[in-house]
Amino acid sequence: MxxxxxxxxxxxxxxxxxxxxxxxxxTWSKELNPIMKKYWKNIDTVxxxxxxxxxxxxxxxxxxxxxxxxxxxxxxxxxxxNKHVEVVADAVKLVKRLKSEPGKEICIMGxxxxxxxxxxxGLIDEIGFNVHPVLLGSGIPLFHKMKKQINLELLECxxxxxxxxxxxxxxx
Amino acid sequence: MxxxxxxxxxxxxxxxxxxxxxxxxxTWSKELNPIMKKYWKNIDTVxxxxxxxxxxxxxxxxxxxxxxxxxxxxxxxxxxxNKHVEVVADAVKLVKRLKSEPGKEICIMGxxxxxxxxxxxGLIDEIGFNVHPVLLGSGIPLFHKMKKQINLELLECxxxxxxxxxxxxxxx
Numbered sequence: 001m002x003x004x005x006x007x008x009x010x011x012x013x014x015x016x017x018x019x020x021x022x023x024x025x026x027t028w029s030k031e032l033n034p035i036m037k038k039y040w041k042n043i044d045t046v047x048x049x050x051x052x053x054x055x056x057x058x059x060x061x062x063x064x065x066x067x068x069x070x071x072x073x074x075x076x077x078x079x080x081x082n083k084h085v086e087v088v089a090d091a092v093k094l095v096k097r098l099k100s101e102p103g104k105e106i107c108i109m110g111x112x113x114x115x116x117x118x119x120x121x122g123l124i125d126e127i128g129f130n131v132h133p134v135l136l137g138s139g140i141p142l143f144h145k146m147k148k149q150i151n152l153e154l155l156e157c158x159x160x161x162x163x164x165x166x167x168x169x170x171x172x
Numbered sequence: 173m174x175x176x177x178x179x180x181x182x183x184x185x186x187x188x189x190x191x192x193x194x195x196x197x198x199t200w201s202k203e204l205n206p207i208m209k210k211y212w213k214n215i216d217t218v219x220x221x222x223x224x225x226x227x228x229x230x231x232x233x234x235x236x237x238x239x240x241x242x243x244x245x246x247x248x249x250x251x252x253x254n255k256h257v258e259v260v261a262d263a264v265k266l267v268k269r270l271k272s273e274p275g276k277e278i279c280i281m282g283x284x285x286x287x288x289x290x291x292x293x294g295l296i297d298e299i300g301f302n303v304h305p306v307l308l309g310s311g312i313p314l315f316h317k318m319k320k321q322i323n324l325e326l327l328e329c330x331x332x333x334x335x336x337x338x339x340x341x342x343x344x
Contacts, residue, residue, distance in 0.1 A: 012324065012341070013315035014186040025321075119307070133326050133341055135291070137318035143185035146309035149197075152184065154305045154335035163326035167337060169184070169305055 001099050003042075006108040006115045007128035008142075009164075015139030016112060021055050025134055029160045032130070043068060044104035047095060050074035052110030057081065073114055092121045099123065116144040119171075126155070126170050133163040173271050174217075178280040178287045179300035180314075181336075187311030188284060193227050197306055201332045204302070211300075215240060216276035219267060222246035224282030229253065245286055264293045271295065288316040291343075298327070298342055305335040 009026045010016050017023050046068055048056065053072040070084065073091040080087050088094045091114055098106055108115055108124065118124050129142070152169035159165050181198045182188050189195050218240055220228065225244040242256065245263040252259050260266045263286055270278055280287055280296065290296050301314070324341035331337050 012339070131339070133324040135315055135318065135322040135324065137321050143307055146307065149309050150307040152305040152307065152335070154331070154337065157329065157331040157337050159326070159329040163324070165326065165329050165337070165339060167184075167303070 002045075002101070002103050003105045003125045004095060004099060004108060004118070004123055005039075005105060005126040005128065006118070006124050007126075008110060009130045009132060010142045011132050011134050011136040011139070013135045013137070014142050015136045016110065016142045017055075017140045018136060019139055021051065021140065025132060025136065027132065027162050027164065029162045029164060031158075031160045032166075035158075035166070042105045043107045045069045045071070045098060045106045046109055047071045047073065047091065047098075047106060047114070048109040049091075049111030049114040050077055052114075053081075053085070055110070073111075092117055092123065095123045096121070112140065112142050112144050115142075116146055119150055120147055124171055126168065127152070128166065128168040130160075131165045131167060174273070174275050175214075175277045175297045176267060176271060176280060176290070176295055177211075177277060177298045177300065178290070178296050179298075180282060181302045181304060182314045183304050183306050183308045183311070185307045185309070186314050187308045188282065188314045189227075189312045190308060191311055193223065193312065197304060197308065199304065199334050199336065201334045201336060203330075203332045204338075207330075207338070214277045215279045217241045217243070217270060217278045218281055219243045219245060219263065219270075219278060219286070220281040221263075221283030221286040222249055224286075225253075225257070227282070245283075264289055264295065267295045268293070284312065284314050284316050287314075288318055291322055292319055296343055298340065299324070300338065300340040302332075303337045303339060 156168040
């Protein structure tokens with residue numbers, strides 16, 4: 001079975017973005033370069049929600065272009081915005097199918113609501129977050145309320161010079 | 173000015189307790205003993221909300237007894253439950269006054285709502301949390317929505333054998 005990982009950057013008070021979707025508070029660290037390079041080497045599929053897609057597409061015209069297959073989960077988007085992206089209505093069904101197919105690892109990007117449905121369906125294997133040293137006070141939550149408790153096993157904890165802490169867990 | 177710290181244990185999804193106030197998911201680690209011993213040496217005052225007081229008092233009959241002065245912030249409690257505890261209605265006014273008085277450090281215990289008002293009033297100097305490897309899915313939040321952003325500086329990050337990570341920050 002292919003490994004499904006959910007990750008990104010978050011604030012200490014559990015937000016992935018400000019209310020308007022902005023992420024000016026996220027800082028990049030050179031120390032992340034080798035970690036992310038290694039991570040992306042193992043990924044051949046990205047699954048994201050519609051809102052994450054829209055924010056990502058704003059910043060880059062080549063979302064979905066290249067060797068990584070991109071799925072956008074949406075019940076409102078009628079067709080793919082470009083030929084490199086596939087729109088899918090049912091995220092749980094999609095990820096179940098992808099996991100059973102041959103391939104490399106699958107990255108769940110952004111979307112706390114997308115992750116919530118995948119957590120509840122038991123489809124996420126690992127999570128990794130770069131916890132930023134800030135309390136945003138409000139915004140778009142990373143972890144939403146869920147019907148069940150998810151137990152984790154800490155795999156790694158890395159402290160960066162910019163005050164971020166990267167926490168990686170296996171879902172048990 | 174006396175240092176005010178807010179700390180405790182939390183789940184990765186920002187809860188300090190289950191909906192019913194229970195904290196069976198919190199694990200103690202021997203590695204915490206010297207850290208907490210050193211921490212409590214510098215504290216002579218504890219400020220908590222009414223709900224935290226009720227949970228704490230259930231587990232121990234000597235809350236407020238001993239060399240540490242305990243304040244319970246409540247608008248509904250009419251009088252102190254015992255002579256060792258003082259009931260105060262306005263937490264912000266109390267902590268402002270305490271900070272200006274001579275003494276050791278002040279510990280804000282439990283109470284995400286209590287902490288929210290103190291954060292907004294700029295009265296918290298340091299925070300420290302022992303992040304547990306679990307997504308509870310629901311419960312009583314640690315960090316509540318706030319009117320303003322609080323910037324932090326990472327002071328320390330310690331990984332324990334039980335999978336907990338202790339994060340300590342200075343409010344900047």
